[in-house]
Amino acid sequence: MKKSALILFALAAMTLAGCAKAADTSPVQESDIAAATSATVTTAPAAATTTTAETTTAAATTTAAETTVTTTVSTTKITTTTTPAAKKTTTSKKATTVTTTKAKAVVTQKMSGTMYTNQAANMRKGNGTNYDKVTTLPMNTAVTITGKCDNGWYAVTADGKSGYMSGSVLSSEKTVVTTTAKQDSVSSQEKESGKVMYTGDYLTEVFDKTGQIFQNWRIPAGSKVILYSVEVVPYTDPGGQSGGAVEVAKISYNGKICYVDYAALIESKEEELSPLWKLSEEARNKNISQAEKDKIAKSIAKEIAKEVISEAGSEHSAQQLIVATQKTHDRIYEPYGFIHTEDDPQDWTAYSLFVAHRGSCAGHTRALGLVLDELGYEWEHINEDQWTHQFCKVKVKWKSKDRSKSGDYLYADTYTNIVTSNRSILEGDTIIDFNFSEEFL
Numbered sequence: 001m002k003k004s005a006l007i008l009f010a011l012a013a014m015t016l017a018g019c020a021k022a023a024d025t026s027p028v029q030e031s032d033i034a035a036a037t038s039a040t041v042t043t044a045p046a047a048a049t050t051t052t053a054e055t056t057t058a059a060a061t062t063t064a065a066e067t068t069v070t071t072t073v074s075t076t077k078i079t080t081t082t083t084p085a086a087k088k089t090t091t092s093k094k095a096t097t098v099t100t101t102k103a104k105a106v107v108t109q110k111m112s113g114t115m116y117t118n119q120a121a122n123m124r125k126g127n128g129t130n131y132d133k134v135t136t137l138p139m140n141t142a143v144t145i146t147g148k149c150d151n152g153w154y155a156v157t158a159d160g161k162s163g164y165m166s167g168s169v170l171s172s173e174k175t176v177v178t179t180t181a182k183q184d185s186v187s188s189q190e191k192e193s194g195k196v197m198y199t200g201d202y203l204t205e206v207f208d209k210t211g212q213i214f215q216n217w218r219i220p221a222g223s224k225v226i227l228y229s230v231e232v233v234p235y236t237d238p239g240g241q242s243g244g245a246v247e248v249a250k251i252s253y254n255g256k257i258c259y260v261d262y263a264a265l266i267e268s269k270e271e272e273l274s275p276l277w278k279l280s281e282e283a284r285n286k287n288i289s290q291a292e293k294d295k296i297a298k299s300i301a302k303e304i305a306k307e308v309i310s311e312a313g314s315e316h317s318a319q320q321l322i323v324a325t326q327k328t329h330d331r332i333y334e335p336y337g338f339i340h341t342e343d344d345p346q347d348w349t350a351y352s353l354f355v356a357h358r359g360s361c362a363g364h365t366r367a368l369g370l371v372l373d374e375l376g377y378e379w380e381h382i383n384e385d386q387w388t389h390q391f392c393k394v395k396v397k398w399k400s401k402d403r404s405k406s407g408d409y410l411y412a413d414t415y416t417n418i419v420t421s422n423r424s425i426l427e428g429d430t431i432i433d434f435n436f437s438e439e440f441l
Contacts, residue, residue, distance in 0.1 A: 106127075106149060106150070107147035107148065107149055107155050108147075108148065108149060108150050109147060109148040110147050111145055111147055111148055112144070112145060113144075113145045114142055114143070114144055115143055115145055115154070115171060115172055116140050116141065116142055116143070116170065116171055116172075116173065116174045116175070117137050117138070117140060117141045117143065117165075117169055117170060117171075118139065118140075118169060118171040118175045119139050119169055120137070120138055120139055121136070121137055121165060121170075122134075122135075122136050122137075122165070123135050123136075123137060123143075123156065123158065123161060123163035123164065124163055124164050125163055125164070126164055127149040127151060127153035127164045128151070128153065128164075129166075131164070134161055134163040135158075135161055135163075137158055137159070138427075139175060140174045140175055140427055141158055141159075141423075141424045141427060142158065142423065142427065143158040143165065143170065144156060144157045146162075148167075149164070152166065152167040153165065153167065154166075154170060156170075158423075158424075159421075159422050159424060160405075160421065174388065184208060184257040184258075184259075185257065186228055186252065186257060190228040190229060190250075191228075193228070193229075194226045194228050194252075195226065195227045196225075196226060196227075197224075197225055197227045197251075197265045197266065197267060198222055198224055198225065198265065198266050198267075199219050199220070199221055199222065199223045199225060199260075199265060199266070200221065200222075200264055200265060200266035201221050201264045201276065201277050201339075202218070202219070202220055202221045202277055202280075202339050202341070203218070203260055203261075203264055205340070206218075206253075206258045206259070206260055207258060207259045207260070208258065209259060214258060217256075218341075219253050219260070221277045223253060225251040225253045226251060226252045227249055227250075227251050227265065228250045228251065228252070229249070229250045230247055230248070230250075230262050231247070231248050231250070232245050232246070232247055232248075233245060233247075246261070247261070248260075248261070249262035249265060276336035276337050276338075276339060276357060277339070279336065279357065280339055280356045280357055280358045283352075283355045283356035283357075283358075284346060284356045284358065290349075293349065293355075294349075294350075296354075296355060297349070297350040297351040297354050297355070297367070297370060298370055300331065300355075301350070301354075301367070301370035301371045301373070301374050302374050304324070304327050304328055304371045304374075305371050305374035305375050307327055308323050308324045308327055308371070308375060309375070311323050312324075316375070316396050317396065317397075317398075318399075318410060318419070318440035319440065320375070320396075321377075321394055321396055321410060321412055321419055322419045322440075324368070324371050324372065324375060325368060325412045325414055325417065325418075326417060327371075328367055328368045328371050328414045329414040329415075329417045331354060332354065332357060332364065332367060332414060333357070336357065337357065338353075338357050338358070339357065339358040339359075340358075340360065341358055341360065342359070342360035342362075346359070347359040347360045347362070348360060348362035348363050348366070348385065349363055349366060350363060350367040353367040354367055360390075361389050361390045361391065362384070362385060362390050364390075364391075364413065364414045365381050365382075365390045365391055365413075365414075366381070368392050368412060368413075369381065369392060372392065372394060377394050377395065377396065378394075378395040379392045379393060379394045379395065380392070380393040382423075382426075388427075389413075389415075389427065391412065391413035391415070391426045392411065392412045392413065393409055393410075393411055394409065394410050394411070394412050395408060396408070398410055398421065398440050400438065400439070400440060401439040401440060405421065407421055409421075411423050411425075411426055419438065420438050421438060422438075
């Protein structure tokens with residue numbers, strides 16, 4: 001797990017509790033049609049005996065979003081009159097038969113396109129809530145639209161599954177969930193004990209007290225900051241396991257209060273800046289053309305591809321893709337680590353990732369893409385140059401280790417070091433399951 005993610009969890013543990021609950025998408029029950037029986041008894045004089053039998057039958061058919069209900073009602077009315085002293089009895093009975101069958105979903109309009117879930121929502125086998133659930137998709141999952149039904153439901157495919165989803169849970173764009181980081185305050189005692197320090201590395205993830213990242217905050221290496229306090233905070237990883245402790249520093253930078261990793265601070269400017277930052281700056285500032293940088297990146301990708309073939313063979317497979325993703329990831333992160341930046345166009349290039357060890361998920365995708373090119377894979381750059389997570393969709397036949405699933409495409413990402421058949425794992429801006437790959441045959 002990334003160190004910055006550990007700080008986030010640690011800060012969250014200091015102040016936050018509770019969890020978000022997915023939207024309730026349980027089936028809505030249809031109203032029952034109940035059988036009715038009534039009886040009336042009256043006494044009245046009569047002069048003759050008369051017997052009348054009358055039968056009425058009514059049939060009604062109701063079509064709901066997901067079912068067809070056929071109702072047959074039969075009413076028999078019998079009237080008998082005897083002597084003047086006898087009782088007149090009128091009996092009315094209603095017998096109801098209810099037959100319920102699930103109608104086949106009818107797609108009335110063929111269409112194609114992509115929409116996104118605006119909440120955690122169910123995909124079902126038919127166009128209504130009483131159909132069985134196929135799967136539940138997280139918010140902001142991309143679904144492919146193949147058709148539309150009269151009742152506002154859509155025929156969709158997602159993550160290799162097909163079904164139907166209500167239009168109310170789908171949107172044309174991703175849902176943006178924003179939480180604004182809030183400025184903390186400094187006590188008078190902290191002000192008195194404040195100590196001048198400097199950042200020994202380029203800090204891209206700066207937090208408030210709750211663990212919320214300040215968007216677009218960057219603190220360059222060598223920047224002067226005021227250190228107010230350091231707190232050793234225990235953290236728990238997403239799986240619920242204790243992960244030790246993190247030293248979190250409360251600082252001010254340009255008059256703003258924030259929290260950073262204490263290990264990133266140095267006592268004076270005379271101290272060495274981090275080897276990673278020095279290496280990154282030297283690589284980024286080389287006076288060579290972009291064409292030359294692209295050539296260098298391609299040569300590195302060729303080296304990685306040779307290592308992959310040596311370890312996993314030359315045949316395309318899920319295992320070979322996992323090895324390619326791992327080795328590309330290692331090349332980017334070694335020997336000193338990786339700096340996440342995304343403000344400069346250089347951050348989106350494979351050269352910056354391979355040589356400067358610095359950049360964004362766009363650069364990660366292009367770096368892995370060069371390796372995939374050398375290995376002869378067909379691949380697609382998902383979410384290319386969009387402000388959301390980017391990764392590779394790779395054409396390769398695969399089968400799960402338990403043989404329950406198979407397919408023709410996998411998703412690979414060197415930023416998180418993940419290979420998966422489930423695209424939704426990599427969608428969105430917050431990914432916590434790093435260094436995870438499914439098990440394939």
